[in-house]
Amino acid sequence: MSGKFSNQVAVVTGASTGIGFAIAQALLVEGAKRVYITGRSAGTLEAAVAKLGDKAVAVLSDVSSQVDLDKLKATIEARHDQLDAVFANAGICEKNPLGETTEATYYNVFDVNVKGVFFTVQTLLPLMKDGSSVVLTASICSSNGMEGLSLYNASKAAVRSFARTWANELKGRKIRANVLSPGFTRTPLMDNGLKMSAGEIEALRQHVEQITPLGYMAQPEEIATAALFLASADAKYVNGVELMVDGGLSQI
Known part of the structure; x- marks a missing residue:
C-alpha cells in the first residue's frame, strides 16, 4: 500500500x-477516507459493503434514474x-442481433450506459473538488x-466521446x-448480462488466450x-485519453 488516495x-x-467492486476495494487499500458505492441490488450491495468495511457507504441507486442520482448526491x-474522484463505472451489456432488437432493449442499454454516465457526472460535479478526476x-x-453487440459498442463509443469534451469543458476547474x-x-x-453458460465462458476464455498477446483473460x-492510475496524481498530466487495458488485443 502506497497511500496514494x-x-x-x-x-x-x-x-x-466485478470491476467496480475491485476499484472500490483498491481505493480503500490505498488509504481512501470514504468510498461511496452504488448498485441496483440491495442484497449484492450489502454483501459488497460487508467485504469492504466501514469506510464503504452503499447507496442503492440506478444510474438511469435522476431521482436516484439526486439521492446519491x-x-x-x-x-x-x-x-476527489468519480468513477462512472455502471454499465450493462446485452446481446442485440440486428433484425431482432427491440426498442425496449435499445432504451435499456442507452439509458444505463450513456444517459447514466452523463447524469452521474453532471449530478456529482458540484461536489467535486477543483483538480479532481473523472474516470x-x-x-x-x-x-x-x-458482432451482435451494436448497442453496447455504440454506447461505449459515446462514453469515450464524453471524456474528450469534458476534458476541455472542465479545464477551468482542472x-x-x-x-x-x-x-x-x-x-x-458474462453470467448475468450476456447470460453465458459455463461452457460458453470457458470456450471464450480459451479463445481469448489465443488472440490476446498476454495470453489470458x-x-x-x-x-x-x-483505473486508480488514471485518478491518481501519477496521471496528473493525463487528460482526455482512452486507456486500453486489454493485454494488447486492440494493438494487433
Missing part, C-alpha cells in the same frame, strides 16, 4: 461486483464530503464492431476526464489498478 473521497457506480452532502468505464468495444477501456475480463456481466483487480 489517503484521506480522499470517491464514488464508484456499479460497484457491487444528498447522501454525500449529508456527510459534508467533497469528491469513465468504456470498453475496447468502443472502437470495434463486435478536473481531468479519462476513459478506462477494459478488454475481456471475467466478471458477473483479465481479472477485475488488473483493470482496477489502471
Whole structure:
C-alpha cells in the first residue's frame, strides 16, 4: 500500500461486483477516507459493503434514474464530503442481433450506459473538488464492431466521446476526464448480462488466450489498478485519453 488516495473521497457506480467492486476495494487499500458505492441490488450491495468495511457507504441507486442520482448526491452532502474522484463505472451489456432488437432493449442499454454516465457526472460535479478526476468505464468495444453487440459498442463509443469534451469543458476547474477501456475480463456481466453458460465462458476464455498477446483473460483487480492510475496524481498530466487495458488485443 502506497497511500496514494489517503484521506480522499470517491464514488464508484456499479460497484457491487466485478470491476467496480475491485476499484472500490483498491481505493480503500490505498488509504481512501470514504468510498461511496452504488448498485441496483440491495442484497449484492450489502454483501459488497460487508467485504469492504466501514469506510464503504452503499447507496442503492440506478444510474438511469435522476431521482436516484439526486439521492446519491444528498447522501454525500449529508456527510459534508467533497469528491476527489468519480468513477462512472455502471454499465450493462446485452446481446442485440440486428433484425431482432427491440426498442425496449435499445432504451435499456442507452439509458444505463450513456444517459447514466452523463447524469452521474453532471449530478456529482458540484461536489467535486477543483483538480479532481473523472474516470469513465468504456470498453475496447468502443472502437470495434463486435458482432451482435451494436448497442453496447455504440454506447461505449459515446462514453469515450464524453471524456474528450469534458476534458476541455472542465479545464477551468482542472478536473481531468479519462476513459478506462477494459478488454475481456471475467466478471458477473458474462453470467448475468450476456447470460453465458459455463461452457460458453470457458470456450471464450480459451479463445481469448489465443488472440490476446498476454495470453489470458483479465481479472477485475488488473483493470482496477489502471483505473486508480488514471485518478491518481501519477496521471496528473493525463487528460482526455482512452486507456486500453486489454493485454494488447486492440494493438494487433
